[in-house]
Amino acid sequence: HDIDAEGMLLYAxxxxxxxxxxxxxxxxxxxxxxxxxxxxxxTVEARLLEVIEIRSNEGTGKKA
Structure with missing residues (x-):
């Protein structure tokens, strides 16, 4: 099987x-x-958006 998996654990x-x-x-x-x-x-909203940005840029080579 050729399946690439990715995910995130987000803790409060x-x-x-x-x-x-x-x-x-x-x-x-x-x-x-x-x-x-x-x-x-x-601040919570900004952190959540930062985490989303980090995830979306991981495969692109862009810096978050």
């Missing part, structure tokens, strides 16, 4: 630092990221 946190790590087990890609839900909604 209330910590001070956001975490984002990418794993690769060719041809599969996985990312793990956190979003601090203790922050104001604008």
């Amino acid at each position: 946190t209330v910590g001070d630092q956001d975490f984002h790590h990418k794993y690769s087990m060719p041809p599969h890609r996985m990312a793990v990221a956190t979003v601090n839900l203790a922050r104001d909604w604008q």
Whole structure:
């Protein structure tokens, strides 16, 4: 089977630092990221959009 799988685990946190790590087990890609839900909604929204941008640019060679 020639199936490439990719995905993301997104965790809610209330910590001070956001975490984002990418794993690769060719041809599969996985990312793990956190979003601090203790922050104001604008910051939470910005972080979610940042995580989406990181995912959408992974295969393009663009910097997020």
